[in-house]
Amino acid sequence: MSARENNHAIRRPGETTRRPRARTALFVILASVLALAVAAVVVAVPIVRSRSIVFSVNGTPILQDYVSAMITDLPFDSTSNYYNTRIELANPSDPKTQYLVAGLKTEAIQRLVIMVAQADKAAAEGISVSPSALASAVETYIKDHVTPGDSAEEQRLRSPAMQLYIQLRETSKAYEDEFTKNVTISSAEVKEYYDTWGWNYKDKTGHELTIEQAGKKLVEDALANKKFHMILQDRAQLLKSEAPLFDGDTRYKQFMRWWDIMFGISVPDSLQPLTLDIGS
16 A cells, blocks of 8 residues: 555544534534424414404404405495495595595494304304305305406405305305294384384375385384394394404514514504404
């Protein structure tokens, strides 16, 4: 063996342990980086997913799409305080318009909380919407909300999220129909209704009808009015009962508040925890 070969064959003291140590250190670094990456994903995914969530009720997340859809639907709902309100025709900079928009949002949130409670009660009582009825409801909803040729909006309304919103609407309706199905009305209640609304029943010449002349139409209207007030009362009770289960904060809001505070940024109102107005 030559002197050069002999030099390569002879290892310096400690050389045999340095390479394994270097490999171990590299492994530890890579493992640490991988662990940090996994931890970042574990933390980031719930934050990103909660970005579209406005609030939750008893663990059920309510998306911004639901709130926006409800704000659109309330002016066409005869049980809403904003029935027949035409926000789109109002001046957006007018304080009255801004007040109406804020009120619509408040009622939309309340109604969605109520609908979640109704869906829970419907499930407990075996009330459900069949797949065929839901499919029909989706088609009706699209027909009422999409202008002909607007394929993008139609596709949005056919999304899984919007179908869940429509299902929630239909389940709420099924619950309220079942809730008032067996309601009857007495002659005394019809008389009480006529005493208040009798002026609205007139013949072709404009003369006010008697309670007997108003007849079947009066009874039907009195019964519908009784059911209407029963539904409103039940909704108010459900809203109060769900209040403790309402969570107006999300991981996204929490993270963004922390981020803004860390960097000295003023936290906007949109990132503050949402509160539920249950009325008086």
